[in-house]
Amino acid sequence: MWFCNTLISQWLYKLSFISALILWISAWPAQANNSPYYFTDDDIQFLAQFRLASLPPLPDSKDNQYADSIAAAELGKQIFFDKRFSANQEVACASCHDPSQYFTDGLVTSKGIAATRRNAPSILGAAYSPWQFWDGRKDSLWSQALAPLESDVEHGLSRLEVVQLLMCFYQKSYQGVTGNKVNANYLFELKGPASPIGSETAKANWQQLTSDEQILVNKVFSDVGKLLMAYQRQLQPLPSRFDRFVAQLQQDPTNISQLKAQLKEGEVGGLRLFMGKANCASCHNGPLFTNYEFHNIGAPEPDVAQVDMGRYQGVGDLLQDEFTCLSEWSDANKQYCQEMLYLKKQGQELVGAFKTPSLRNIAATAPYMQSGQFNTLEEVLAHYNKPVPPYYDRNQHPFRPHFDILPLGLNPEEIQQIKQFLTALTGDLGKADQWWQTPKQ
Incomplete structure (x- = not known):
């Protein structure tokens, strides 16, 4: 009954959002006849759902007993920025998730000790997502953080080497945070690499x-x-001009000068298109502008000789993963692990599907898509406006990929307005707190 009630509440929330979205779209002609800065009370209530101020508290993380420990977060931060946790001592987590670039790296595909296959997504607000990586092959931030450490193209370490490095540089801090009085000398005697x-x-x-x-x-x-997860839970998006615009609408929607100070007229037009005619908000909704779900939007296949199966492969990897919520290394009761217990394992819609990214800071985090296929927002919007169906190879694909989008039919001016609106989602780096700062090693 507990799980059923949870599903029902989630379904009702989605239904209420969709209903509000339909009302917004149906009201479009009336809105278009008014001043671009005129919003009804219902409009403002709808837009308030997208403000960072509407972001709920961090979700519980019963599978990680240190998740809400500030001491654990501080130690995790040290490890996150420490290049010694790599085979060549030149790669840290922060190498691909650079705070100055909103925790991305600006590359088409990321580079650790060698080239990777995919683009590095931002980890801002990642604690709210039930799945990690573009294909969702990890079900928690703590499990996700382990994968790059053992990847032969990212950090290039074995798990024994990771543990030995932890004991070498952070033994006292680790024991203080976890209470695990492990014998470091004993671990140093074990022969590595070992995994x-x-x-x-x-x-x-x-x-x-x-x-x-x-x-x-x-x-x-x-x-x-x-520990790395405890740190990443502290990383939240920074307020943007859009957030200040909606806050002003809530405070005094008649103060047009203050509204104009936050969004220009073209950006307001883009906002209306985003929420209405273009239907972007059907997937990019909520304060983080994502529904955390998986879709195949027909982005070009980077390598047709080795197609990327996306969520289909991600589910297969999850079923083989030894560090899920259901594993012996999780701190949670198995009944807590709803996503894994009711994991969708098959279906055409999984093939080539990738997680909806947050649009927070999107104008500052090019290139775009899972493998950096698009260099600019213009290219992204052009694809959505006239999408090409997903690549299909019957010799590689288990099913013909499902196509999840329809042409938008926007004119060039409308496309530019949406682009202008997206620039208003960039957070102010001047407001970054101590969790964004590189620590002293």
Whole structure:
């Protein structure tokens, strides 16, 4: 009954949002006949759902006992910026998630110790998403944080090496935060690299460890992810001109000069198109401008010889992952793990589908799409305006990919107005708090 009630409440929330969106669209002709800065009470109430001030408290994270510990977040921050946690000592988490670039890297596809396949999404507000990575192959931020550390193209470490580095540089802090009085000297004596994944040498060394040694390494390794998650939960988007515009509407919608100080007339036109005719808000909704769901929007396939299966492959990876909410390394009761317990495992709509990204700071975080296929917002909007169906190869795809969008039919002026509105979603870096600052090592 508890889970059913949760599903019902989520369904009712979505229904109420869709109903409000329909009312907004149906009211479009009346709005278009008024001053661009005139908004009804219903309009303002609808727009208020998109303000950062409407963002709910961080979701519970019962699978990570350190999630809300400031001490854990501070230690996680140190690790996040520490380049020593890489095979060449030149790659940190912050290398691909740079605060000065809203925790992205500005590259078509990210580069760790080698080139990766996908673009680095921003991690601002990522704590609100039930799935991580473009394909959702991780079900928590702590599990997500572990994957790049062991990736041979990102940090290039084995899990034993990660644990040994933690003990070498942060043993006292780790023990203070977690209470885990692990014997660091004992861990230093274990032969690395060692991991159940990775190189043949790493896998062979892992098999040489006893069961108790493997459990110890996995426990500390998972704690590293939980510390990194505690830090990332502190990273929230910064208020933008859009937020100030809606706040002014709520305070005094008749003060046109103050409204104009936040959004220009073209940006207001783009706002109306975004919420109405262009129907962008059907997927990019809420304070973070995302529904966290997966869609195939027909973005060009970067490599037709090796198509990216997106969510379809992500689900397969989830089912094989040893660090999910359901795993022994999770701190949660299994009944808490709703997403994994009721994971959708099959379906045409999974093929080539990718998570809806947040549009917060979108104008400052080019290039776009999962593999940086579009360099500019103009290219993105042109694709949505006249989309091309997804690439299909019957020899590679398990099903013909489902196509999730329809042509917008916008004229050039309307496209420019939406682009102008999107620039109003950029947060003010001058308002960044201490969690954005590079720590002293």
